[in-house]
Amino acid sequence: MVNVDFLLGRFPQEIEDMSPTGLGFTFDVGHANTVNAIDSFSKMKIDHVHLHDNNGQADEHLPLGLGNIDWERTLQAFQQYNVFSF
16 A cells, blocks of 8 residues: 555565464555655565555656666565576
8 A cells, every 4th residue: 555644565574463464465566666665565475566656755656767766675675486587
């Protein structure tokens, strides 16, 4: 979830507390950037990834590279899923 105080699921622990064990989730990289938690979320069981960029303050859905997300670091975190080749 994007960083709005009344929403649940903004941080990894909130997702884990609400989800059955072993259930994966959709990792929205841009949303995680608004709460400065890309690294934390990338360590969870991910079933799907939604990629977009932003400047860390709002859910801007910018094209990759036009915001402040460190894409090299972020994509490295996905190597365990054998989705990307580097």
